[in-house]
Amino acid sequence: MSKSGFAVVDNLGVALAAVEDLVEGADEVERPGLERASREIARIIASSLDPRVQWAQRILAGAGVDAGDMVAAVRALRSHASGLGILEAGVLVRRLNEAGSAVQAAGRRRPGPRPGPGPSAEGGVDGRPVS
Structure with missing residues (x-):
């Protein structure tokens, strides 16, 4: 996240997969909004040809x-x-x-191990505490 508070995403397929991962673990209140976001990202991908x-x-x-x-x-x-x-x-x-x-592959993606650093037992990334 930048200092402005906005994250720049240059790969919408990655964004779509991340939102779909969130859908999998969402409760019934969060799920409809996340599913809507997923559909919108897929639409943007399709229209950016x-x-x-x-x-x-x-x-x-x-x-x-x-x-x-x-x-x-x-x-x-x-x-x-x-x-x-x-x-x-x-x-x-x-x-x-x-x-x-x-677009179809991104829509069928299921959660799995994510490459790269992840949260540690201390709650931060790579053992760094969350500030």
């Missing part, structure tokens, strides 16, 4: 084509934008699938 990938996502959704079907997805993109090459269309579909997989 590269604009070209967002374009591909809109085209495929409008055409009713699943991005998981690479051949059909490339065809749909190329039919919508005649100057789009096979390679470029394939890269867009691959990136769209990767982004979707990252």
Whole structure:
């Protein structure tokens, strides 16, 4: 946390996983707010895609084509934008699938051991007392 009181998070996937960890241990009062936060972070992740990938996502959704079907997805993109090459269309579909997989994986994450320093028996990190 900075002196201003704000924490800067540059990896929303990590933030989503942390909130989902909190959901697992939350009581019935805290749970709805944490679940809402989790959904909002997932929405932000999905909306922060590269604009070209967002374009591909809109085209495929409008055409009713699943991005998981690479051949059909490339065809749909190329039919919508005649100057789009096979390679470029394939890269867009691959990136769209990767982004979707990252959001889905973050949404399925379960708590487990966290890497790095954690609280010690004294209550601080790495044996340092909490001040």
